Amino acid sequence: MQHGGLASLTGKTGLAMLRHRSGPIVAVIDPDNAGQRLDLITGISRQVPVVRNLDEALAHGPKVAVVGLAPSGGVLPDPLRVDVLAALKAGLSLASGLHTYLNEDAELQAALQPGCWIWDLRREPSGLGVGQARAATLACRRILTVGTDMAVGKMSACLAVHEAAGHAGVPSAFVGTGQAGILISGQGVPLDAVRVDFAAGAVEAAVLSAARTLPPTGLVLVEGQGSLCHPGSTATLPLLRGSQPTAMMMVHRALQTTIERLPAVPLPPLEELIELCESLAAIGRPGGGSPAPRVRALALNTARLDEPAAAQIVEEFSDRMGLVCRDPIRHGADELLQALMTS
Incomplete structure (x- = not known):
């Protein structure tokens, strides 16, 4: 259920599911775009009908309704509530990543x-x-x-590397830490719902659980949240402490110079942010263990650029940073995986 979210960052939960969920998605409810092709609206190559309301969606045989929006304040919008009620009355189950608990309504x-x-x-x-x-x-x-802002593609980059690992025969596990990642994988920890004193412990528990499914040669991929650059974000530190990473992947939107929704807040040079992340990751670790983690790859979000411009800026960042740099959605994540496996 998107309700305008197919063409907006408010629909990032549903868009992430459409891009990365391997299981079936039978319909998308979005009155603003009903009848249009999903790939032309979103660029996601998936054949899913876009319908006007729950009545139209029922013709496609859904079993579960998913709230695909992440509205400001986390409250269910009234138009969407109409379809949620209709879904429950029609015998569907409901999954929601809103801050408001629908199970208590x-x-x-x-x-x-x-x-x-x-x-x-x-x-x-x-x-x-x-x-x-x-x-x-x-x-x-x-x-x-780790990323330069919220909603720059940290989860998508992480999932793309997870998929590349599967193709390469590298055992891997994905740890979702936000609503979309958990909906896609079916497991993880909703980090922004955890009290701050227990946030690192919650990440730690999720990583330990994921690692039990892997051999020593395996790879645990932890979805990032927020950013050290954002004045309203506190998520990066517990992720660093809880996961005790062996390497990091920086995610950045090409040409972005300020926090997207707070344009008065500038982003630091990428080199400085990488140095900061590495410095923070080097402390709060047991002594005598593995070397402090480094940022080994740069995932560049070029969704707002055409192909020639995207190719040029990826090359420029590779040369400037001395890191493997790719847009994992546009160009694949094989080379990012290889760089991360060298840690």
Whole structure:
């Protein structure tokens, strides 16, 4: 359920599912774009009908309705609520990454049919403790994506490397830390729903759990959240502490020079941000262990550029930074994977 989100960053949860979810998606509800081709609206090469409302979507046989919007304040918008209610009354289950808990909404609970469920994935897991740097003892590699801003493509870059690892025969696990990543993978930790004292411990627990499925040669890929550059973000530090990464991948939107939604806040030179991330990652680690992690690759989001401009700026960043630089969505993530595996 997108409701205008196909052409807006407010729909990033649904857009991420459309781009990366391997399971079926039978329809997208977006009255603003009903009847149009998904690939022409979004650039996502997936054959999914865009319909006007829940009644039209039901003809395609859905089992679960997903709230694909991430509206400011995390409250279910009234137009979307109409379709959510209709979905529950029609016998669908519901998945939501909103800050508002739909499972505690009396009207929605009354509409829920027997055998169906409402999954509020943005809930703090039970039994959390404080971080203890336990992930540093793992034999497998641990890659954390860090970025210059929110919504620059950290999750997409991480998932692209995960897919490249699968193609290369490298055992890997993806740890989702936001609503879209958890919806796509079915597991992870909703970091922005965890109390700050337990945030590093929550990431640590998720990384340890993911690593149990891997051999020592495996790769745990941890979805980044927020940015050290954003004045409203606190997510990067617990991700660094909890994952104890062996390497990092920086994600940046080409030509962006300020925080997207706070243009008065400039971004530092990329070299300075990389140095800062590496300095922070070098402390809060057990002594005598592996070397401090470095940023080994740069994932560049070139979605707002045409192909010639994208190719040129990728080459410029590669030369300037001395790092492997690719747009993982446009150009694939094979070379990013190789650079990260050298750590």
